[in-house]
Amino acid sequence: MRRDLLGFIKKEPDLARTDLDFRHLFNSWFNRGFLVLRPINWDSPAQILEKIITHEAVHAIDSWDDLRRRLQPEDRRCFAFFHPALPDEPLIFVEVALTKGVPSSIQRVLAEEREVVPIDEVDTAVFYSISNCQSGLAGISFGNSLIKQVVQDLSRQLRQLKTFVTLSPLPTFCKWADHHGVDLPKDDGALKELAAYYLLEAKREDDMPFDPVARFHLFNGALVHEVHVGADTSENGRRKSAGVMVNYLYDLQKISQNHEVFANKKEIVASKRVQSLAKALATHTHSQLKDKRS
Incomplete structure (x- = not known):
């Protein structure tokens, strides 16, 4: 309903008052306390992987092979927030490259023929793409909580990580x-x-x-x-x-x-x-x- 409403507001500005009610409700219903952080990997259900391909908004995923290169190697991670009422619908996800040093090129990060960095050699976590999956939740912020949670989780899992950066x-x-x-x-x-x-x-x-x-x-x-x-x-x-x-x-x-x-x-x-x-x-x-x- 809200996705449709956002489209109508452009022609009917008075509907913005109705959107205030939606925003108030969604900020409560999708409060950080209700959200569940889950890793996305090559073994995740196909219906979820298809949504990752569809909703990638920064660096398009061209094929299943492209998706596999982003999820399967040991130096790659992906995390998403889910709501218990929508267990198969990611709300927002972030893709992470584990690297040695801070990268200066997205093409090198995503290169088909790149060399996988051994996990014991990585020292940097690079957040290179963050994408919202639900257009009806536009303006309801999850991204700040997502990145901070992933930083905390990765720092606990991989003690050698010293640097957390984006490539934006x-x-x-x-x-x-x-x-x-x-x-x-x-x-x-x-x-x-x-x-x-x-x-x-x-x-x-x-x-x-x-x-x-x-x-x-x-x-x-x-x-x-x-x-x-x-x-x-x-x-x-x-x-x-x-x-x-x-x-x-x-x-x-x-x-x-x-x-x-x-x-x-x-x-x-x-x-x-x-x-x-x-x-x-x-x-x-x-x-x-x-x-x-x-």
């Missing part, structure tokens, strides 16, 4: 640049500076980050860790993010502190490296963007 797109980077009449630099160094500037300085009118993925991870308590040029060479990655990706770091000791700083003061926590990249732009041709808001 910048889905509105090109849109923002086009809106401001900014030509994306062809030089990798300049593009990296512009991307860092975008992540730290591009804001909406409410002073929140323009980038929706940044808003999500920063609100969760992550920090902007590193920017990578040429990290996503797919058509979608080039069209939306100019091929740029970013690592958001989940520091177990600072998640709560980072969340409070962002939620209460709207301050973006970033590594010194990213801060330096953003500041460097002030001396270049795009410094006039500093005070613009979108």
